[in-house]
Amino acid sequence: xxxxxxxxxxxxxxxxxxxxxxxxxxxxxxxxxxxxxxxxxxxxxxxxxxxxxxxxxxxxxxxxxxxxxxxxxxxxxxxxxxxxxxxxxxxxxxxxxxxxxxxxxxxxxxxxxxxxxxxxxxxxxxxxxxxxxxxxxxxxxxxxxxxxxxxxxxxxxxxxxxxxxxxxxxxxxxxxxxxxxxxxxxxxxxxxxxxxxxxxxxxxxxxxxxxxxxxxxxxxxxxxxxxxxxxxxxxxxxxxxxxxxxxxxxxxxxxxxxxxxxxxxxxxxxxxxxxxxxxxxxxxxxxxxxxxxxxxxx
Numbered sequence: 525x526x527x528x529x530x531x532x533x534x535x536x537x538x539x540x541x542x543x544x545x546x547x548x549x550x551x552x553x554x555x556x557x558x559x560x561x562x563x564x565x566x567x568x569x570x571x572x573x574x575x576x577x578x579x580x581x582x583x584x585x586x587x588x589x590x591x592x593x594x595x596x597x598x599x600x601x602x603x604x605x606x607x608x609x610x611x612x613x614x615x616x617x618x619x620x621x622x623x624x625x626x627x628x629x630x631x632x633x634x635x636x637x638x639x640x641x642x643x644x645x646x647x648x649x650x651x652x653x654x655x656x657x658x659x660x661x662x663x664x665x666x667x668x669x670x671x672x673x674x675x676x677x678x679x680x681x682x683x684x685x686x687x688x689x690x691x692x693x694x695x696x697x698x699x700x701x702x703x704x705x706x707x708x709x710x711x712x713x714x715x716x717x718x719x720x721x722x723x724x725x726x727x728x729x730x731x732x733x734x735x736x737x738x739x740x741x742x743x744x745x746x747x748x749x750x751x752x753x754x755x756x757x758x759x760x761x762x763x764x765x766x767x768x769x770x771x772x773x774x775x776x777x778x779x780x781x782x783x784x785x786x787x788x789x790x791x792x793x794x795x796x797x798x799x800x801x802x803x804x805x806x807x808x809x810x811x812x813x814x815x816x817x818x819x820x821x822x
C-alpha cells in the first residue's frame with residue numbers, strides 16, 4: 525500500500541478508537557481509502573491489535589509463576605481482578621511494577637507484557653481497571669465504551685491504594701515486595717500513569733508512560749515520582765498534550781526522561797498490531813524502560 529494511504533488509514537483508525545468517530549463514517553472512509561470493503565477489512569485487521577498473535581513469553585513459561593488475584597472489597601475500594609506474574613524461585617523481596625492496560629482493557633497482550641517484566645526480576649501486577657464496570661469484555665469496542673464511562677478520578681485513587689498494597693505484597697504470609705513500586709502504561713494506560721504520578725505523590729517511585737495523553741501542565745508541580753515518557757513521532761494527537769507536559773515537568777525540576785521515536789506510530793510497542801508495531805523502537809524503549817525501573821526500584 526502507498527505509504528501516504530497507509531498513514532491516512534492509521535490516523536483514521538486512531539480517530540475511531542480514541543476520538544469517538546462514528547463507526548459508519550469510519551468504515552465509509554476506510555473503504556474509500558482501501559478501494560473495497562474486503563480490502564478495508566483486511567487493512568483494519570492489520571492496524572488493530574490481533575488476539576491471535578503469539579505471546580513473546582508463553583503463559584506456561586516455567587521460569588514464572590502466574591495467577592489471578594483479587595484486590596479491594598474493603599475500605600471503600602471495590603473489588604479488582606488482577607493478573608500477577610513473578611519469577612519462580614526463592615521467596616525473595618523484589619520490586620513491584622503495575623502494568624496499566626490500553627483502552628481495550630486487561631487482554632492477552634498486557635498479560636504478556638507483565639510476564640516480560642517478571643522475567644526481568646519484578647513482581648508484575650496488571651489490574652483490570654474495568655473491574656468497577658464488570659471487568660474487561662471480550663469485544664474491544666465494548667471495552668472502549670466502558671473505558672469512556674469510568675470515573676477516572678476514582679479509579680486513580682483505587683490504584684494509589686493498590687500501589688501501597690503491592691509495594692509490600694504479602695502472599696501466603698510471605699513478604700514478596702521490597703517496598704518500592706513502579707508503573708508502566710500504554711496509550712490510555714500511559715495517560716493513567718501520568719495521572720497516578722500526580723495523585724500518588726510519594727507512593728509511586730517510578731512511572732513509565734508510553735504514548736499516553738498527559739494532564740494539564742499546571743499539575744507538574746504535584747509530581748514526586750521519577751518519570752520516563754516514550755512518544756511516537758507520528759502521534760500528533762498524543763504529542764499535543766505530551767510535549768507541553770514534558771516541558772512543564774522540566775521547568776518544575778522534576779526527574780523526567782523523555783524519548784521521541786521519529787517515524788513511528790502510536791502503539792509502536794504493541795507487537796499484536798502488524799501495521800503500527802515497530803520492533804526497533806519497541807526494543808529500544810523496552811531496554812530503556814527496564815533499566816529505568818531497575819535504577820529507581822532497587
